Amino acid sequence: ILPVSSVPAPVPNLNSELRKLNCSPDSFRCTLTNIPQTQALLNKAKLPLGLLLHPFRDLTQLPVITSSTIVRCRSCRTYINPFVSFIDQRRWKCNLCYRVNDVPEEFMYNPLTRSYGEPHKRPEVQNSTVEFIASSDYMLRPPQPAVYLFVLDVSHNAVEAGYLTIVCQSLLENLDKLPGDSRTRIGFITFDSTVQFYNLQEGLSQPQMLIVSDIDGKLESLNYLLIKDLLNALPNMFTNTRETHSALGPALQAAFKLMSPTGGRISVFQTQLPSLGAGLLHSREDPNQRSSTKHLGPATDFYKKLALDCSGQQIAVDLFLLSSQYSDLASLACMSKYSAGCIYYYPSFHRTHNPAQAEKLQKDLKRYLTRKIGFEAVMRIRCTKGLSIHTFHGNFFVRSTDLLSLANVNPDAGFAVQMSIEESLTDTSLVCFQTALLYTSSKGERRIRVHTLCLPVVSSLSDVYAGADVQAVVCLLANMAVDRSISSSLADARDALVNAVVDSLAAYMSTASNLQQSMLIAPTSLKLFPLYILALLKQKAFRTGTSTRLDDRVYAMCQMKSQPLVHLMKMIHPNLYRIDKLTDETTIHVNDRVVPQPPLQKLSAEKLTREGAFLMDCGSVFYLWIGKNCDNNFIKDVLGYPNYASVPQKMTQLPEVDAPSSERTRSFISWLRDSRPLSPVLQVIKDENPAKTDFFQHLIEDRTEAAFSYYEFLLNIQQQICK
The missing domain is CATH 3.40.50.410 (von Willebrand factor, type A domain)
Incomplete structure (x- = not known):
């Protein structure tokens, strides 16, 4: 069931126009891309409702609005965005609280087209991520220096x-x-x-x-x-x-x-x-x-x-x-x-x-x-009437129910929030979420970065499951499990993670007729859910046994609470590639560079071969495992040594060798490195290397002394459902 390449975020079931305008899942995504109409329906699905945010991430394109008028709803203070509706040229309806507001005179002019009378074509209403240069109204004191x-x-x-x-x-x-x-x-x-x-x-x-x-x-x-x-x-x-x-x-x-x-x-x-x-x-x-x-x-x-x-x-x-x-x-x-x-x-x-x-x-x-830095920042998350936020995850101080105080904000920080449905959403077919980050730039400007996300509302359980975002669900559960470990116990947190799989799959199976009770069935969207939860249980933050040092465990927990989803998923479920047989057949072209795209391998020792070389991408570290009988040509061309025996124990750099296999390997690794803010260190691993233990602990589909194999875990889930 493992995909050949990375798992994409599900695309919300919206019309093509709204879909095109929606916020990138890299900045803002929800655990459920189909929002249940009621809390009762959400309870039935046994899945958590929440948002994962990466609000200050580095962007190559960011519309910056310099207008002296920042248009906001007079009632709930939502920033005007692509999902408001214009009743006529002079009035717009808020998509969060439904209040009708007047369109200010200045907003009638579009600076991009230099035309008048088309407020719906302004950049604020054409982009779901924008940044406003704020006026003195948004300052309590002169902007601080860096x-x-x-x-x-x-x-x-x-x-x-x-x-x-x-x-x-x-x-x-x-x-x-x-x-x-x-x-x-x-x-x-x-x-x-x-x-x-x-x-x-x-x-x-x-x-x-x-x-x-x-x-x-x-x-x-x-x-x-x-x-x-x-x-x-x-x-x-x-x-x-x-x-x-x-x-x-x-x-x-x-x-x-x-x-x-x-x-x-x-x-x-x-x-x-x-x-x-x-x-x-x-x-x-x-x-x-x-x-x-x-x-x-x-x-x-x-x-x-x-x-x-x-x-x-x-x-x-x-x-x-x-x-x-x-x-x-x-x-x-x-x-x-x-x-x-x-x-x-x-x-x-x-x-x-x-x-x-x-x-x-x-x-x-x-x-x-x-890297970019924002000073004296606050972040507020608003959502459609009927939805409410109840728990925040990340590094911050909660100043009021929906306001986070961030003395500094950096582009590598992630946040998560848990939500509930307080009032039925039967009167609306869409809901929206908006996060606004007000900060002082290092150049002393007050700025507001705004992201708006729009999702459909559904009334059937099968639609709720069809829209589940398995990676977002797992990352939110990881945050919740850290809190549970500290407030209750590690054993309780582990039980809660297993129960999340058991309860959601049992609920799904009870709705699907003509299923044999002896089979374990998951909706397509949640096929990887048991695998990811098993990976989480084997992660340093949550694994059992006394071999994990206390500081190592605590650091893993800190990362769970502060990493954006894209980096957290690599930590939870690393990617494994065989790289001694890279070819030019499946490649992509990036900035005049040819990058091989080897298929993902299952995280199991049965996929390793002594004749091969395998690269494991754990997010902050790359392990390059060399099999004992690996081809000497590969070792010579890629590692720069004549044979396996001569490769040193502490090798962290690949030499530049003028050979196709060297160029392909270095091109692939540097492409992986370029996709993240912190540059992972490469560790070359041989069988007698002490770091071999770390490498093998990441093969999460295999059995360890204290944990199930993936097959055993699935059997265990099935037994619990059938109890």
Whole structure:
């Protein structure tokens, strides 16, 4: 049942005109593309209703509206969009609350066609994703400048790991590419058992280090020469340190004080468990208690409180955890979760001993430092009368029932919401959802990005199933399962995931007549549902057993809650390709490049052969597994070594060899890399490689000591339905 290539999003059953105008599923999609008429019908289907959003993603085409009048419904404040109806040239009817509004005089003129009297042809009504340049009405204060503060662990542990060299080098290379304008400010704090602050004021011949217990200063505007001097000096300043302690809490308090007047972004680099001052933590890593509920949540509320204070001052905290041992990510993650920050995690990080992680940090930083950023943002989701939103998932602070506060917003962040049907939708054939993201650009403009999605309403259970979006359903369930693991237990979350499959398929089978009860039948739209749920149960976030380290599990849970659907699905169900037999027969052409398109393989060891080479795409990492008897020509041309035995254990790069198989393989891998924001690291794996375990754990159709094979899982589902 596995498709030959990736699973497309279902296309809503709308007329061709509405379909053409609808929002891209890459930005905004619903778990059900046919919305049930009533909550009773939704309950019968046993499927969750919710939305998955990727609101600030990078777009190649984005209509920007510079009009001084932003047309909105006077009652519910919906932005005018392609799914409103014009009663006549002077009045339009809101598609969310049905109020009739007047068309403002200015809206009668179309700037694109330079014609008058055709409001329905304006770009706001022809595009379901638009961005408005906002007026001063949308500002509580003058737009903030881009302000960046780097908080760097310089303890003995950090110096040993060698991350400072990579961070400073990346900053030197990308300093002039940091988003901003002439008002941009940047600052540095380092910490071990004390907190060090750096004076980068104009007029100094070199950066001044101040060891302070309390900071009353302000970040200076960019003084490039001093900053470059500091970045060149930092990696060597602490080489001989004996300081083993980590005063992360006091460093963050100092950073908060420094950033409060402006807001901005704090980037924290931490390599160990905080051991001094406010926010100090103790090891909770008990191999027998690695999935216990109390360890999946924070040990202290210090980091959450700090994050909420930061959010109130429009400061987001991003965490880079580069640890070689347990660092209590469950507690530390709160600083990013509640301040709308993001989390990067590099277990067993070491610049020389772990080249794959070092390369990953370098590539992640390049993207992180140069990608688009929005400051002091809020996001509101509106929906047609009768529908209501009740739970949000992602990194943010909920300011009111439908308003999310995002101190920073970045193009790689995903969000999800759960919904219910409060009033019957019998009087309408269509419903709409609209998300509006108001933010300050790095150039100091207030902007509003608006996405609008339109879906049909149906009254039959079979139509509800026919429109189910299996990937969106699985991603929403993953978010719900993370919450369940922390509020109840991992066992409860796992049971809920299995029950989601059992209940929905049982409900479908009870409606389909002439079915043999002994057969397991799924609607076409949900054929992959059991496979994806089994994959989720085997994911680090939810798998059983004590071999999964606590920080690894917590990080997987953090990703479940903050990744957009497209990246989350690769994490849940990786793609496997055989690549030692790539040909030019099935290819696509991308920017003058010929890219082979090998078929997807089932995630099972029975698909592997010792004579072959297989590439597994897990989203943030590529595993290239080389069979023991793989053809020496392939090994020579693609890996650059004469035979299997000579391929080194820690290989992360493919050489450029002038051979067709090398060009095809590199072309295919770089095409996969280009499709995502963070550049995955490549790990070449041989049978005797320790990373082989990671590769085989992703073969989710196979049996493991603690989990079913796919066939056994289907039998188990069938037995539960027939009980």
